[in-house]
Amino acid sequence: MLRLSYAAKGILVGHTADLATSAMIDAWGGLVYGLALTSTGSREDADDVYQEVFLTYHQKQPQCQDDEHRKAWLIRTTLIISKRVKVGRGARAVPTDPKDIEHLGGEPVRFSDAGQERLFAAMLRLSEEDRAIVHLRYIAGFQAKEIAAALGITAIAARKRLERARASLRQFLEET
16 A cells, blocks of 8 residues: 555655654554545545544654554544544535546545445445444454444444444445
8 A cells, every 4th residue: 555655654744753653554554544535435535634643643642551542542533634624625525426536536446346336335325423333343343342442432332323324334235
């Protein structure tokens, strides 16, 4: 992944990343970028979010007790910055079809097969909250308890949101 390699080398908007930040990028860069892409629906916006999350980490050097706390900080920060980026782009909504990304001036998201493209299109139709839950569970592999800790909600709320998101995703997939 090009994004991970250039960021890991320390090119964060002209700042030189220290070894700790580079290690964070290596360890959690895929999670942050994937969540940003899922949240924004745009590669360009995901690039911006990715860079801003790690730049913020580099500048603030948050005191994290362990990797779980660090991961939760990165997830919350990614979701907050994703929301800010979406507000900043104005009325432009997240496209519900990956092909529409081209019409917004962005690079289309490419998939190796039609099934992946269909799933991504259905994911884009979910609410931002539901996209984040589905991404964390099925793409990042988190359990409900880990999702709850990362999002600052109860495990019951995480399971309920996941149940609701799966039902919506199933409905969108059946429609296509």
